[in-house]
Amino acid sequence: MPGCDLYPFFLPVFSAAGNTLASTYCQWYFSPMNKKEPTTMIPRPERGILRHAPWQYGKSGQNTALNLYGPRTGPVDILLIAAMHGDECETTVVLSEALRRVPPGKIRNPVILSTNPDGALQGTRSNARGVDLNRNWPTANWSSDPVYHKDHGGTVQDILLSPGEAPASEAETRALQECVENLQPRTVISLHAPLACVEDPRATPLASWIASRVGLPLIPDVGYATPGSFGTWSAEQDINIITWELPSEPLANMIDSHTPTLFKLITGDYQSEVS
Numbered sequence: 264m265p266g267c268d269l270y271p272f273f274l275p276v277f278s279a280a281g282n283t284l285a286s287t288y289c290q291w292y293f294s295p296m297n298k299k300e301p302t303t304m305i306p307r308p309e310r311g312i313l314r315h316a317p318w319q320y321g322k323s324g325q326n327t328a329l330n331l332y333g334p335r336t337g338p339v340d341i342l343l344i345a346a347m348h349g350d351e352c353e354t355t356v357v358l359s360e361a362l363r364r365v366p367p368g369k370i371r372n373p374v375i376l377s378t379n380p381d382g383a384l385q386g387t388r389s390n391a392r393g394v395d396l397n398r399n400w401p402t403a404n405w406s407s408d409p410v411y412h413k414d415h416g417g418t419v420q421d422i423l424l425s426p427g428e429a430p431a432s433e434a435e436t437r438a439l440q441e442c443v444e445n446l447q448p449r450t451v452i453s454l455h456a457p458l459a460c461v462e463d464p465r466a467t468p469l470a471s472w473i474a475s476r477v478g479l480p481l482i483p484d485v486g487y488a489t490p491g492s493f494g495t496w497s498a499e500q501d502i503n504i505i506t507w508e509l510p511s512e513p514l515a516n517m518i519d520s521h522t523p524t525l526f527k528l529i530t531g532d533y534q535s536e537v538s
């Protein structure tokens with residue numbers, strides 16, 4: 264298939280279906296760019312699996328692969344990450360839905376679907392060692408004090424977690440820190456749940472664009488102290504940090520309302536719309 268850089272996974276499928284189908288799909292995925300639709304989405308029947316080769320940027324505390332999709336070196340405009348809290352798996356699903364719509368070779372901004380896979384496997388906010396990874400970053404205000412949070416049904420922050428033995432004590436934190444330093448993103452978008460807001464201390468046009476598209480309020484901060492957070496560390500590195508808190512809604516609703524915007528962010532199809 265000259266001129267077609269489809270991921271090799273496709274080849275047996277298309278070869279089995281014959282050259283005519285392969286040629287048709289090549290045109291579908293790589294149709295000429297135009298102003299209305301710079302990047303064609305993968306058609307619905309093909310969205311069941313990830314069509315992108317992962318790159319392993321590190322390993323978790325329990326030797327689970329930490330994977331990134333897209334560019335491995337910077338500088339990049341945006342890095343999109345999800346599930347630093349392992350009990351916020353809806354962030355992984357919504358971001359994965361967007362990534363699975365992106366044709367191979369069309370990821371402009373890199374994606375990490377889970378920065379805390381051990382926590383996701385255990386269903387815990389923390390990693391496997393009981394550390395809240397969003398309090399483990401080497402910031403000026405890192406604190407050894409325990410971290411309290413509320414569970415998904417609670418109103419009181421009374422669940423105890425550790426910020427780690429020291430700043431960046433956790434394998435997941437160190438791997439992501441090195442990854443961010445290599446990528447040199449201008450902005451990191453970190454997906455969380457379920458506070459239903461877009462947080463950006465700098466109120467950047469990009470955050471405003473996201474908030475207006477997905478119908479969430481844009482706020483400067485979440486209203487409580489977060490020592491050692493990834494957001495604080497990013498700000499100290501002069502990286503724009505946008506925390507995108509999904510609402511507490513059925514997953515199907517969030518896929519409808521949030522995935523199209525994430526698709527645009529992954530493919531780079533937003534710059535003309537962000538003033």
Ligand SMILES: [Zn+2]
Binds near residue numbers: 456
């Ligand atoms: Zn969270």
